[in-house]
Amino acid sequence: MSNATCPICHRPTDPQFRPFCSRHCADVDLGRWFSGTYRFPSFRQDNDEEQDEYRDREG
Numbered sequence: 001m002s003n004a005t006c007p008i009c010h011r012p013t014d015p016q017f018r019p020f021c022s023r024h025c026a027d028v029d030l031g032r033w034f035s036g037t038y039r040f041p042s043f044r045q046d047n048d049e050e051q052d053e054y055r056d057r058e059g
């Protein structure tokens with residue numbers, strides 16, 4: 001039951017680079033993670049919300 005395929009290019013995975021087929025695809029996945037999810041800092045959202053609340057009270 002080793003039908004796993006690389007989530008990036010859908011080729012058969014290499015046990016050495018599981019769950020990817022090569023180091024390249026592992027890097028691609030990592031890069032996506034960093035450039036995608038990591039670009040939205042949650043603390044900024046928190047700040048915005050707090051400021052909005054303040055404005056509400058003032059107005």
Ligand SMILES: [Zn+2]
Binds near residue numbers: 011
């Ligand atoms: Zn791949």
